[in-house]
Amino acid sequence: MTSELANPQTLSALDRPNSYIGKAVPRPNLDRLMQGRGLYVSDIELPRMAYAVFLRSPHAHARIVGIETSAAKQMPGVIAVVSGRELSTVVTPWVGVLSHLKGLKSAPQSAIAVDRVCWQGEAVAAVVAASRAQAEDAAEHVSVKYEELHAVTDMRTALDPATPVIHASLGDNLAFERIHDAGAVDQAFAESDEVFEAEFVFGRHTGVTLEPRAVVADWSAAEAKLTIYQGTQAPHMVQNIAALHLGLKESQVRVVCKDVGGSFGIKVHIYADEMATYALSKLLRRPVKFVADRVESFNTDIHARDHRCRGKIGVKRDGTIMAFEIDDLTGIGPYSMYPRTSAIEANQVVNLVGGPYVTGNYRARARVVFQNKNVMCQYRAVGHPIACSVTEGLVDLAAMKIAMDPVEIRRRNLIADDAYPCASPSGLRFEQLSHHAALAKLVQMMDYDALRAEQAALRVKNIHRGIGIASFIEVTNPSAAFYGVGGAKISSQDGVAVRLDAQGSVICQTSITEQGQGSESLTAQIVGSVLGVSMDRVRVILGDTDNTPYGGGTWASRGAGIGGEAALQAAKVLRKNILDVAAVVLQSTPSELDIVNNAVVNVVDGAPRIDLSELARIVYFRPDTLPPGIQPELMATRHFVPRNYPFAFTNGVQASWLELDPDTGFVKLLKHWVVEDCGTIINPQLVDEQIRGGVVQGLGAALFEKCVYDERGQLTNANMADYLVPMSGEMPDIDVGHVVSPTLESELGAKGAGEAGTAGAAAAVTNAVNDALRPFGTIITEIPLTPQVILTALGRI
């Protein structure tokens, strides 16, 4: 996938001799994973462990009239068949709301449905047996009598008075509404030379993790302690919620998260079936394992992006963008997810539209409605692809109207690189962005003018290629502003503890988690660099609420920026402590000493003075040789959370180059470029991989991925043959370049990079498709851009 790389700049402040910061060192966990020594939840086997299988509703909306379980209970290997009502004695229901999302409402949701099912796939009973196969056999013998209810499926009519209300107690199907009005929008449109409007339609899709959601819950009645092994992004959040709803203290719950086979935001929520598994373990007093299979993953893993957004832009003939206006509608399923809620994506859309641009005139409305489909919630780049596609689509269409080059209109409207700090029209505060530097770099990387010439030459030969550009901003390093202020017990700070062991190696415990993005590597790189210890001597421990500091975990592009800074600060303290003792032992002063290559050296000439292993030996085994009153502390802990800005915004720009076959409607992606600015780059290879992986998920949304529901609320493509994930054969080369504007909130200066790729990829592709379609006089503002959609737009079918 790699073609020539634009070389990332590195940051010099941390660039000590032998520093790992800014270097593409291999991830330390690779060998272990490649040799099959990973430990995923599916690998975990405990004595007396039973397997849970959930019987799931075939209907989108139905009353449960009766559940007959006696035949199933007679089946071989069956330990229990448990209904929602029975389980409700062990686990309490929850409501997915946050107080800072004013007006957000939702109904109580149970671990297993009681009386009523609200989407196809909601669990109605659990079968627990000695093996998964036996549980599946028995599940076929549970008979549930349903009385079908009207399924609310179309978000466009969900609020109509004639549409039944899904949760009577809520009064209507409106979960959340936000209205925003800034500047003088009407006047700005009146003063525009051209006004352009379109409806942007986004397919509902999902994250498709290689390893499905999985949990082993182990209630030890003797200790009154629940151990949860789960592939999650936020172990302490799981600990808090499990304790809350099972009537336990947090100290009675330990969450262990070993290797995780992909998350992308899918595994940052609390799912009903996971909660049911914890409860089943408590009820049955034995370990219970639940591993979602692929069909239930499609039916129950959160979906995302089901939005219809009307957008409007006004421009002057000189290219000045006068105003943006949007009206966004999204359907989130029957419940707001817990505990992060399903209003965040629409809220983000309102926050982010128009974000890269100067205009202060911006009006927005977002409505979030209930429907009888699977739940929707935060998936990689929450709201960004919607906001970016709408904004960048409007900018390109406006440019088309006034016959201006898409790069030029951006040059004229992107916030100047020297205008910071400043705020977006929705009130987001920007510390330092680099839109113009990024665009300039992109134009140079892709050789824009040459591509335009090539495009023109090919058009004559009836070959239709398109170029699409998309600038974007990305929310990273969230403070408590995301969840904490709304009352959720989701920590926005993270902690790292580092200690020098008795042979001079380092053990590092961090509260961020690893799902494949390299948290372990970046932590070791930072700690190793600051301490002057080689990376092979740094062991990183993550994902265990009993054995790491308290913290948020890895989501919202926060691991490097927040957890990385905590690691930096903890390592600095340890370094000081080490040098303090070394000074005593060497009868020197700390300022004359440094640590390089696992040894204490002289600052002046670099001459080695004492190996860390020798120093550790003295401290741990011969403290009697130290002067009286000296008590070395070879362990240090630090926590970090950004305080000045609620979010560290990053920015970037993407471009797509593709060929469209007007006879077949097929699109071939030829090349993709990204320039992004995530501040300090700790490991350029990991950043580039994050960008590329993110782009691929965005390309999936652009061309392939869609959860197809019928009008009765049945998901019709819940398998890997019909739900098309992007595959390598269709992916273009993705070139990644960087601009580096470190955040001054932290010494490390790192911002997030995990979602930038996903944020802008679909927008770039859609703009490129519309660019290719120019000669045909049609535009498309709907993704995925399937051959069916393109042929229809072209009037060929």
Add this chain to the structure above:
Amino acid sequence: MKAAAFAYVRATSVENALELLSVHGEAAKLLSGGQSLVPAMNLRLVAPELIVDIGELTELRGVAVKGEVLTIGALTRHADLLKSREIAAHAPLLKDAVAHVAHPAIRNRGTIGGSLAHADPASELPACMLTLGATIIARGPGGERRIAANEFFVGIYETTLTPQELLVAVELPVNPKNSTHFFHEFARRHGDYAIVGLAAQASIKDGRFADLRLGFFAVGDRPLLAKSASKLVDVAITPAVLSEAASALDDELDPLEDQQATAAMRRHLAKVLLTRCVSLLLARSDLRAGASA
């Protein structure tokens, strides 16, 4: 996603397999490469009581040429077809087609017998059998039966095989000397089943088709050997002739609607394929200009 419990036997000979099939009837299923059967079992779409594994019947595996006849054993894997020198020399269409069947891991196990018996209308190999005029050889309790390919496929996943029969081989006439071929399919991703595909074989004399066989797939409930091909044989091809053939083709098609395409889209794409096939085989790029019809 665990299959319902089933019994398993590994057949020791063709006779043994036939015996098991006649004893167990519809309760038994043959297991060849397992690439269609096993996923269906794991999804519990089928739940056979007995699996008869024919994987060890090596006598059913391999490609042989005798005189004018190319014989392919039922257990010959997709990957074998791709690598076989006999196939490359005597049925190059098949080689091109197999490259579009799924992915390497699946081609390493999937077999031609399984593919033909499974009779997915979007499958490449069944259409090739029509185009190449194959004879399908089945053995059953009453002995051997030879079935012409165009009588073998009768519906979605349906063939004229009975539950007691074993598909043992296919026979193809070796390619005539001056013949040429075209294979193309439209699929959303490489390796996916086709939205529409065409396996064509032709002989060309003086810029005209002396013979033209067009095997379409994913255009109905079974592969289709288009009769409208005859409109293109022994005539000078003009855009008008081509367009007449295209509308005749349209009458022959009975496409289904699914996740990837409506019936109208399949009709459209079939005509695009026809045009591209003809213009490519005749090296007449002028004919392609009208492709956007």
